[in-house]
Amino acid sequence: MHVIVISYDAFSEGNWELAQSLPNLEKLLQNGAYSTKLKSVYPTLTYTVHTTMVTGVYPDKHGIFHNNPFQPFIPEKDQEWFWFRDAIKVPTIYDAVKEHNLTAAGLLWPVSGKSSLKYNMPEVHAVRGENQAVKVLKNGSPLFCIGMELRHGRCRQGVEQPYLDDFTTRCAVDTIRRKTPNLLLVHLIELDDAKHRYGTDSKEVREAIIRMDGRLGGIRRAVEEAGIQDNTVMMVIGDHGQLDVRYKVRLNRLLLEQGLISEEGGKMRWRAYLQSAGGGAYLHIKEGDQEAEALALAVLEKALKAEQYGIEKILLRNELEDLHVEPSITTMVEAKRGYCFDDRLEAPVLLDLEAMNKKYATHGYLPDREGYRCNFIASGPGIKKNHPLGPLEMVDIAPTLGAMLGVDFTHGDGRVLREIFS
The missing domain is CATH 3.40.720.10 (Alkaline Phosphatase, subunit A)
Known part of the structure; x- marks a missing residue:
């Protein structure tokens, strides 16, 4: 066969x-x-x-x-x-x-x-x-x-x-x-x-x-x-x-502004960092840094309430279990339709691709x-x-x-x- x-x-x-x-x-x-x-x-x-x-x-x-x-x-x-x-x-x-x-x-x-x-x-x-x-x-x-x-x-x-x-x-x-x-x-x-x-x-x-x-x-x-x-x-x-995207959102800029990402002696450091997956992003926390986790979650909760950051929902471990996500990840964020996430730290937080005359689509979103x-x-x-x-x-x-x-x-x-x- x-x-x-x-x-x-x-x-x-x-x-x-x-x-x-x-x-x-x-x-x-x-x-x-x-x-x-x-x-x-x-x-x-x-x-x-x-x-x-x-x-x-x-x-x-x-x-x-x-x-x-x-x-x-x-x-x-x-x-x-x-x-x-x-x-x-x-x-x-x-x-x-x-x-x-x-x-x-x-x-x-x-x-x-x-x-x-x-x-x-x-x-x-x-x-x-x-x-x-x-x-x-x-x-x-x-x-x-x-x-x-x-x-x-x-x-x-x-x-x-x-x-x-x-x-x-x-x-x-x-x-x-x-x-x-x-x-x-x-x-x-x-x-x-x-x-x-x-x-x-x-x-x-x-x-x-x-x-x-x-x-x-x-x-x-x-x-x-x-x-x-x-x-x-x-x-x-x-x-x-794939879904069409108008806005790219650099959420790590928000962590940078809260001191959870910083530069020391010419080297970048992180206590919390969002790894983009296009339509979603993983929140990584330095092992054992519970304060950083609490601060990062507060940043994301605040961003969730602000329309422009494009966060559809914050997924915690109980939901991630049902989605069969890697066990070490405790938090993910999911983008709204028309938005996706980008790791980069450069300003601005929000890029309007339509205003830049750019077409773009991506994936990484929830499968349903x-x-x-x-x-x-x-x-x-x-x-x-x-x-x-x-x-x-x-x-x-x-x-x-x-x-x-x-x-x-x-x-x-x-x-x-x-x-x-x-």
Whole structure:
């Protein structure tokens, strides 16, 4: 059996009408089961969600609470990310696949550096003067990556789109033809990039969706050319929605004004610090500093009452337990619609993007926001045809992959989606 998982980053319910009218996705739907109500996990960040996809557990168990480990005062472009498999605290479906003597491959799959994937081109980024090619080779499968680069690298232009997703798709087609792995994990990013840059309802977003349909067609043809169409399921999954943003809010400025963030001897210090997750933010407190926690909470409570700071609600530990948030976090803030949070300390606290003539959208919000659910399609032999599904949970993906591949992976928080099987 072969399963191809295509993570279609930011493919959410608002994109469904256009996407399902396009020829290749329509063919998948004719031979598959689908839902526009796949619920993500909190915060709805790519690395957090993708780790849930392959582990079948919530972030409080798998440990990937954000795209980035906590790195106060380091600019976002210079930050380390959760690039490496060893940050995940639980087994993954691709580990289980290997244990069953099956093969797994990954192309730009988040949090897969130095993992058990046999054919691995991980999503890692060069920061602070690193060499991108060397970083990929060190943390992936060197011969596999070199082969892909030699054959397809000419179509890529760094991380610019649509070239990056075109390159990844060519690599997926090549991997299907040459390696026929039992499990192939592919991460395609153009739609997410387009929403961030141009807003959720833009010409660029529509063009990205149309290009994506062509990529799905290329992968479908590769399956046929490899002669494995009779035992291959294709799964297309959105990881989160996005919401349009007018205001960016720098709440750390408020902590700075209260002395909870300060500069001493040319070095920045913090007693309390808000790590932005886009539509949410984690409140970090220096260990044991109860006074700082009380002061920071007072700052946030005051900001909650002031309309301009864009705080929808303050989430305390009892609510975070229900949302399966990382256990060490005692407080989060959630942004109002039209707002998001930004770590930076520069003034002003509030940036009006519309006044700056900028379009922007982002994610990280609570997963049950209206219009924010993700799309899911499973298509191929043994799957019900043209079959609509109800609400699904992101934790259900990994155990369902296990069931398709004959690998028991039912130890986690999710369930096998038995209703998709014919």
